[in-house]
Amino acid sequence: MDLIERLSIIHRERFGIPPLHVVRAPGRINLLxxxxxxxxxxxxxxxxxxxxxxxxxxTTAPHSTLEAVDFDQQASISAETLPTKTQIDASPxxxxxxxxxGVMWALLEAKIPVMPxxxxxxxxxxxxxxxxxxxxxEMAFMLAWQTLGGWELPPMQRALLGQKAENRYVGVNCxxxxxxxxxxxxxxxxxxxxxxxxxxxxxxxxDTVSIVVADTGVRxxxxxxxxxNRRAACEEATRLLQRDLPHVKSLRDVNAEEFDRxxxxxxxxxxxxxxxxxxxIGRVKQAEASLEAGDVxxxxxxxxxxxxxxxxxxxxxxxxxxxxVEIAQSLEGCYGARLTGAGFGGCTVNLVSNEKIxxxxxxxxxxxxxxxxxxxxxxxTRAANGAELVE
Ligand code: GLA
Numbered sequence: 001m002d003l004i005e006r007l008s009i010i011h012r013e014r015f016g017i018p019p020l021h022v023v024r025a026p027g028r029i030n031l032l033x034x035x036x037x038x039x040x041x042x043x044x045x046x047x048x049x050x051x052x053x054x055x056x057x058x059t060t061a062p063h064s065t066l067e068a069v070d071f072d073q074q075a076s077i078s079a080e081t082l083p084t085k086t087q088i089d090a091s092p093x094x095x096x097x098x099x100x101x102g103v104m105w106a107l108l109e110a111k112i113p114v115m116p117x118x119x120x121x122x123x124x125x126x127x128x129x130x131x132x133x134x135x136x137x138e139m140a141f142m143l144a145w146q147t148l149g150g151w152e153l154p155p156m157q158r159a160l161l162g163q164k165a166e167n168r169y170v171g172v173n174c175x176x177x178x179x180x181x182x183x184x185x186x187x188x189x190x191x192x193x194x195x196x197x198x199x200x201x202x203x204x205x206x207d208t209v210s211i212v213v214a215d216t217g218v219r220x221x222x223x224x225x226x227x228x229n230r231r232a233a234c235e236e237a238t239r240l241l242q243r244d245l246p247h248v249k250s251l252r253d254v255n256a257e258e259f260d261r262x263x264x265x266x267x268x269x270x271x272x273x274x275x276x277x278x279x280x281i282g283r284v285k286q287a288e289a290s291l292e293a294g295d296v297x298x299x300x301x302x303x304x305x306x307x308x309x310x311x312x313x314x315x316x317x318x319x320x321x322x323x324x325v326e327i328a329q330s331l332e333g334c335y336g337a338r339l340t341g342a343g344f345g346g347c348t349v350n351l352v353s354n355e356k357i358x359x360x361x362x363x364x365x366x367x368x369x370x371x372x373x374x375x376x377x378x379x380x381t382r383a384a385n386g387a388e389l390v391e
Contacts, residue, residue: 007055007120015118019055025139025387026051027125028132028181029340029349033284037175039234039277040196040252042284046383047185052136054144056119063088068096069122077101102165103141115148128219130341135178138162139387155183173228185386203291212350215377216320220344237274251277276313300335300351307338316343324348327367332356
């Protein structure tokens with residue numbers, strides 16, 4: 001039975017009627033432009049064919065009742081319970097409940113009406129794996145409330161409200177990339193976003209290659225602390241560089257030559273973090289030209305360079321991610337491999353020639369298991385549409 005059918009059955013069991021609608025919002029991979037969205041840089045993600053799904057219907061109750069099938073838990077929330085992060089019976093919100101509650105909070109802050117609903121949701125985006133499972137839940141709830149509310153916001157506006165929910169309600173200081181990709185994804189296309197102007201366009205991925213996601217199975221707990229700390233290092237670098245370059249508003253405004261000239265003035269660790277950002281933004285610009293010219297070879301090389309930079313300069317990799325990347329890069333047909341998302345565990349993304357793909361998947365799984373003793377989950381994914389009404 002597929003997920004939508006299962007959700008519809010559970011909706012009927014819990015609420016006595018079939019759902020009025022079903023929405024889906026995808027997770028994402030990022031091909032290039034890692035840890036640059038919060039530096040006003042350029043990113044190159046794609047929404048993927050794994051998503052959060054919600055089956056829902058309006059209710060006359062004054063609150064929304066949400067059932068998380070993956071956790072086998074329910075939570076009821078309303079405008080009144082939001083400030084205390086509790087449910088209507090005053091018990092604390094479970095962690096998963098922070099995402100829909102955050103979305104409700106961001107909508108109400110923007111003076112957008114939120115109609116109470118009964119909802120059942122589940123996701124096949126692995127959690128904590130760097131594939132933006134939380135952004136996909138946020139974008140799915142945003143679309144569900146839009147569908148019931150009779151208002152319509154452009155996808156980018158929904159993404160921005162989702163980011164606000166995550167920054168200000170959930171408490172993770174993320175950039176715009178994940179919510180953007182989940183809201184704006186386009187089937188079979190990569191998305192190139194300018195995180196300063198929020199202008200974006202699609203880029204083609206040649207149809208001779210596929211995207212392979214390889215999950216190390218490793219999940220790091222400290223992620224949000226480390227993430228916020230990387231962000232703070234970039235802000236500090238900007239502040240220090242402004243002494244010589246007063247026009248600089250973020251690392252986006254520093255070019256490679258200027259950076260090389262001034263890097264010695266920065267404390268070593270801050271300098272390494274900033275060098276990653278400056279060079280990574282440069283790589284995304286080169287990648288745009290490579291993709292437009294159909295040069296997968298060069299694009300893959302840029303992905304490989306990105307991994308080295310995340311490992312040695314930004315220091316957000318881990319031994320398992322490095323092992324997965326090294327093995328992938330040694331296999332025939334692999335153009336590029338690197339960690340994807342925030343890092344510290346989770347998944348790698350690989351660009352692989354269609355002709356070699358089966359052997360690639362098998363050899364990568366075997367090689368990783370014999371090196372680490374862990375059995376990885378490896379799958380071919382494709383670029384999918386952003387959040388949409390399914391039924
Ligand atoms: C997480 C954040 C994004 C982005 C990436 C790193 O996924 O949510 O905003 O910063 O890390 O590129």
